[in-house]
Amino acid sequence: MPIDSRPRRRSLLATGATGAAALLLTGCSGGERKAAERGLASLDERLRGRAARGSAALLARYDRTLAAHPGLAGRLAPLRADVARHVKAFGGTAARGGSGSPQAPASPVPASPAPSGARAPRGAGADVPRDPRRALAALADAERAAADGLTRALDGAPPELARLLASVAAAGAVHAYLLTNGE
Numbered sequence: 001m002p003i004d005s006r007p008r009r010r011s012l013l014a015t016g017a018t019g020a021a022a023l024l025l026t027g028c029s030g031g032e033r034k035a036a037e038r039g040l041a042s043l044d045e046r047l048r049g050r051a052a053r054g055s056a057a058l059l060a061r062y063d064r065t066l067a068a069h070p071g072l073a074g075r076l077a078p079l080r081a082d083v084a085r086h087v088k089a090f091g092g093t094a095a096r097g098g099s100g101s102p103q104a105p106a107s108p109v110p111a112s113p114a115p116s117g118a119r120a121p122r123g124a125g126a127d128v129p130r131d132p133r134r135a136l137a138a139l140a141d142a143e144r145a146a147a148d149g150l151t152r153a154l155d156g157a158p159p160e161l162a163r164l165l166a167s168v169a170a171a172g173a174v175h176a177y178l179l180t181n182g183e
Contacts, residue, residue, distance in 0.1 A: 052092030059083045068128040140179035147172030
């Protein structure tokens, strides 16, 4: 019996069905990939916005502390400058100068209350303790709270943003140390 080398109808249909399925799967996976990328971009934007607002609130706290205790300017200026850079790194904007207020909305990370004690008179530094050491402790608490918030945000953050969050959280921990132990 001669062997027919022509393709049979069934094999052509099977090949066509397999090709069509491959095209459909490729289209679906590309669509799913795009949706996942949009989800990551949305997550990235939300996390960056939250981090910018938290850093802006911390910057405002530095400004209030400086307004209440101008004698601490030499010690606080470099730390405040770092926090202003963090606001910008997360995509927020911050006003220049020691008494400017941040342009970003209020922080979801609550400012830590200062240790008990007397407060400065009403005005720019109303929530700042009168005692400079207590004011520094309150600022250190705010730095720790901000660093903790950034550390919690690491879970699920896109890799590039996670590195930035971790870096700023580490800087906040160093700031807290310098505010409480550094002279």
